[in-house]
Amino acid sequence: MPLGTLYLIPVPLADEAAAKSFTPYLVDTINSIKEYIVENEKTARKFLKEAGLKTPQSELLIHDYSKHNRDSGTGEFFKGLQVGKSVGLMSEAGCPGIADPGAEIVEKAHRMGIKVVPLVGPSSILLALMASGFNGQSFTFHGYLPIDKAERSKKIKELENLSEKNDQTQIFIETPFRNNPMLEEILKTAHPKTRLCIAADLTSATEFVQTKTIAEWQKKVPELHKRPAIFLLFHR
């Protein structure tokens, strides 16, 4: 029996961003499959509805890979794929597997010889990089920086040096409620001529993307508390 296909389905980054997030192919895809592996069942059902799912939700088979289920193994998630059923993989926001869990599911699919098809959709990293004006020929995404103040400050210096040495954009994130202290730390630590791009609330009505030097940012510090944000450093 031929194996099914694992579709990687990005979801919106913000509320009321459906028109900015879903391609017609994505809408067709979700209407052609009935089985999903998701990070959170409740939000997954909400996204499917928002994208234009016509299948009654009661007909869907949804596997939740939240922490509890992950401990008990993901083997059962692949039973449908093994008998030829196509399955969608979705995370909580953005692209599954990118700054998000989900990669382990994809890894397992490859090991089983299952075809993996990634769909176009929103990624805050890509949107921010595009909009930063920084080098997109060479860049690193670091995820979260250390929480400890001294270590974090050391890391920021390290990223600045990496950027200069490799002519490379350095990208990182922070938990939204810690954005303000993070920004404070960057403004205190980085060189006045280093450029910093702050991208917050991407694809939402309050979207904010600006690139300035550290010296310029110091004059007027934006309020980032609890706003999903992404930071990009570039030092030439």
Add this chain to the structure above:
Amino acid sequence: MPLGTLYLIPVPLADEAAAKSFTPYLVDTINSIKEYIVENEKTARKFLKEAGLKTPQSELLIHDYSKHNRDSGTGEFFKGLQVGKSVGLMSEAGCPGIADPGAEIVEKAHRMGIKVVPLVGPSSILLALMASGFNGQSFTFHGYLPIDKAERSKKIKELENLSEKNDQTQIFIETPFRNNPMLEEILKTAHPKTRLCIAADLTSATEFVQTKTIAEWQKKVPELHKRPAIFLLFHR
């Protein structure tokens, strides 16, 4: 007078991939603006038509930032933005500014205080990373590796070490007609247990994405000549 907005408009990666590439918001955006800054006028007009442009093409004002024009400066490209007109920025494939020119236009827009809005669309880097099953919490895109054989082999070893040291996915590209020698070099140089993802012809009917160990790839080498491809290395 308020300044215009610079919209960053991704374009398809392959022929006949419109339904996989364009969101409704992108279609609305191109139908609300009449001025563009593009890498290639001819392909830009083709993309606009493919996306569903209703404005007659003769009414569009298109600035081409091909090599010749770049030398003579980009100042005139911003005249519309300075008098409040919104302008779209498009490259030849994928997202403007990412593994592509365009970043200098965005950089200049930020310096002039022009609002920059990135639109969701296809990026081969992001699609490949998502589909690789590798670490998406930490990754580097290196662009092209050195052409010289000895230097390239050294670089591949370096990426392998970086990946192991930082638990980081290493991503790079090659000119399509050099893909086969590149793959040969990787298979010769990298550790048999290192995992390599090859993503070719993304979003096209012949799309190919597979992750295997170097040892597994050596048993059956795919034909990549002239196919747009992206390589991802991960060594644990």
